Amino acid sequence: MTPIVTEPSRAVFLSYASQDAQAAQRIADALSAAGVEVWLDQSELRGGDVWDQKIRRQIRECAIFIPIISASSEARLEGYFRLEWRLADQRTHLMAKSRAFLLPVCIDNTLESAAEVPESFLAVQWLRLPAGSSLAELTDRLSALVAGEPSIRDQSQSRLPASSQLARSGTDTPLQERQKTIAVLPFQDLSEKKDQAYLADGIAEEILNLMGRVPVLRVIGRTSSFRFRGKSDDLRSIGAQLGAGFVVEGSVRQSGSRVRVSARLIDTTDGVQRWSNSYERDTSDILAVQEEIAASLVSELQIEVAPEVITILRAPPASTEAYDAFRRGLQAIYRFDRPSLQQAVGHFKRALELDPSFVTPAETLAAVLALLTEWQVLPPSQGWEEARAAANLALQLDPGSPGGHIILGNIHTYYDWDRAAAAREINTALQHAPNNAFGLMVAGKERLVLGDWTESLRLLNLAISIDPFQSYFFPLRGFLSQRINRASDAKKDFHRALEISPAYPGLRSRIAEILLAEGDPEAALAELQQETRPSLKVLALINHALKRHGESDAALARFVSERGSIRPMSIAQIYAFRGQVEEAFEWLERAIAQKEVNTAYIKGDPLLRNLQDDTRYKALLRTMNLPE
Numbered sequence: 001m002t003p004i005v006t007e008p009s010r011a012v013f014l015s016y017a018s019q020d021a022q023a024a025q026r027i028a029d030a031l032s033a034a035g036v037e038v039w040l041d042q043s044e045l046r047g048g049d050v051w052d053q054k055i056r057r058q059i060r061e062c063a064i065f066i067p068i069i070s071a072s073s074e075a076r077l078e079g080y081f082r083l084e085w086r087l088a089d090q091r092t093h094l095m096a097k098s099r100a101f102l103l104p105v106c107i108d109n110t111l112e113s114a115a116e117v118p119e120s121f122l123a124v125q126w127l128r129l130p131a132g133s134s135l136a137e138l139t140d141r142l143s144a145l146v147a148g149e150p151s152i153r154d155q156s157q158s159r160l161p162a163s164s165q166l167a168r169s170g171t172d173t174p175l176q177e178r179q180k181t182i183a184v185l186p187f188q189d190l191s192e193k194k195d196q197a198y199l200a201d202g203i204a205e206e207i208l209n210l211m212g213r214v215p216v217l218r219v220i221g222r223t224s225s226f227r228f229r230g231k232s233d234d235l236r237s238i239g240a241q242l243g244a245g246f247v248v249e250g251s252v253r254q255s256g257s258r259v260r261v262s263a264r265l266i267d268t269t270d271g272v273q274r275w276s277n278s279y280e281r282d283t284s285d286i287l288a289v290q291e292e293i294a295a296s297l298v299s300e301l302q303i304e305v306a307p308e309v310i311t312i313l314r315a316p317p318a319s320t321e322a323y324d325a326f327r328r329g330l331q332a333i334y335r336f337d338r339p340s341l342q343q344a345v346g347h348f349k350r351a352l353e354l355d356p357s358f359v360t361p362a363e364t365l366a367a368v369l370a371l372l373t374e375w376q377v378l379p380p381s382q383g384w385e386e387a388r389a390a391a392n393l394a395l396q397l398d399p400g401s402p403g404g405h406i407i408l409g410n411i412h413t414y415y416d417w418d419r420a421a422a423a424r425e426i427n428t429a430l431q432h433a434p435n436n437a438f439g440l441m442v443a444g445k446e447r448l449v450l451g452d453w454t455e456s457l458r459l460l461n462l463a464i465s466i467d468p469f470q471s472y473f474f475p476l477r478g479f480l481s482q483r484i485n486r487a488s489d490a491k492k493d494f495h496r497a498l499e500i501s502p503a504y505p506g507l508r509s510r511i512a513e514i515l516l517a518e519g520d521p522e523a524a525l526a527e528l529q530q531e532t533r534p535s536l537k538v539l540a541l542i543n544h545a546l547k548r549h550g551e552s553d554a555a556l557a558r559f560v561s562e563r564g565s566i567r568p569m570s571i572a573q574i575y576a577f578r579g580q581v582e583e584a585f586e587w588l589e590r591a592i593a594q595k596e597v598n599t600a601y602i603k604g605d606p607l608l609r610n611l612q613d614d615t616r617y618k619a620l621l622r623t624m625n626l627p628e
Helices: 017-034 049-061 071-075 080-092 137-145 154-158 162-167 198-212 220-226 235-242 283-301 320-333 338-354 357-372 381-399 401-415 419-432 435-451 453-464 473-481 487-500 509-515 521-528 538-543 549-563 567-579 579-593 597-601 606-611 617-622
Strands: 012-015 038-041 064-071 181-186 247-256 259-268 272-282
Touching: 012 017, 017 038, 017 071, 017 137, 017 453, 049 579, 064 071, 064 080, 071 453, 080 247, 181 198, 181 220, 198 220, 198 247, 198 259, 198 283, 198 320, 220 235, 220 283, 235 247, 247 357, 259 283, 272 283, 283 435, 320 338, 320 357, 320 487, 338 357, 338 435, 357 381, 357 401, 381 401, 401 419, 401 435, 401 597, 419 435, 435 453, 435 597, 453 473, 473 487, 473 509, 487 509, 509 521, 509 538, 509 606, 538 567, 567 579, 567 597, 567 606, 579 597, 579 606, 579 617, 606 617
Parallel strands: 012 038, 012 064, 181 247
Antiparallel strands: 247 259, 259 272
8 A cells, every 4th residue: 555645744633622532543543554644642631841842843744634523622612622723724824725734524513614613624625524434535535635636625616617516516526514505685676666575575585494495405594694685795795704605686576466586596606696587477376486496596506305305395375465464474573572573473373364274374473472481471381382382283284394393392391391302393393404593593402401511502503503693592502601611602602692683682681690700790780780671680699799788688679579470580590699598499499380481491500509419409400300
């Protein structure tokens, strides 16, 4: 066998998180068998200047740097391997773009667009080697890189004509993550009276939803793609901001009972139009037009899927009035405040009255009722049961309804405490819609409730990668970071949510809690005072830390008077933080008895740490079917 790398000083450097040591050793053994010298640090106890200088020298001198990427590395936001990655990234800045140096190897299904890696790692082609896969592809790829094949992803394909570039992305050569990601921008309303925006939005959203059924295609979420409504940004810039290789844009022009829909597909790497078409139909055929456009786009991307994946399995609404009520409900949802959500409930119920077989309003009604219950607008016994009825109706109309399964999973998580049923429903939803950002978020919350921090982080990262401007996702990830003692990450996520939605309520209070945990109650108070409606709970906590016990008692008493009946969990947190254990358990037991939604997050709650060694705390976990 001819060695791939023959110069001892030009070896391959393997960099990995300690949890991936077994996979790293397997890769090292395969490379060694192929004649490659491998630098693989196996120090049990890392540290010391001599060791550190050795690692730095090896990264400066190695021929190829192979970072091993996985859910384990994603969960480790700190670690020496991240210094190694940064050093390798810095070395790339001294290299010509055609110089092959990086070969990222992903050993699971971690998405590139969601990965916490240096930018230079995203500019080259990743190799995916899940557990049990052959390592022959690794040695072949390494041979090609050493032989001088360009490693920069754009360079390797930019010289191909459009048709060849798409052909290379078929079943033989999988599309890279960015190339598999598509954003559907809001369609323009070109009607004379400019009164068809809701129809234009509906068409774009239905195309987005249909394409989301294609398993190998990632479709950017509605919240993020519609953020660019009316923006003059270059489509290449929009693609970069969304992490999308392709963008769909279009227009709608209605005249009487006829509607003309135009759509085009833009490759964001070069701004070139890859496909365009126009459709003129009667308004009653609008859902068929949506399907036709989605099928054409998938065909142009040359993704091999079964035709039924993008076939509408649902009958169109029986009346334009039902569709109109549904659209009005969606418009209310997107305002994302309590009065608007309550209005949306009325619109969806009206759509179902007009057409009892119209499944989509049943799905969205279930989702809105669940959200109102989580926001504690509706009491648990009312909100969850009404959401369950709507979800079951959606599944009765369409047994494969992802929305129906997702909401049932949510109900089992927060209200039934049926952990097996929750996992089953969520897994079923993701089988039908594997790249649905909302479904991934619900799955991440379910793992968060169980205390499975690593998997929760992975799922939330996936959701954010698909809908990167959905402000609701970032506080959830921040909530998780608080539980695993990553305060700086939590603060970044809370601030990111405020950047996207400056009026997002309660986030200053969250940041204040972190500052309080860091031992800076004065900074916590200053942060809290920036909140439009400062949290009485957090005010009670801060005043206690400042030894203003009378003011802490006053804030607690006011909170009990105003919110005690619906927020007993918060009162338990205050008492636990103040060291009043008996009172804390009294209120915690009350919260669990009435199934207050926030009790779901009892595991790892930093405000309840004074209770966690008590046998009563573990008994409460068992009551909720949570692992101790």
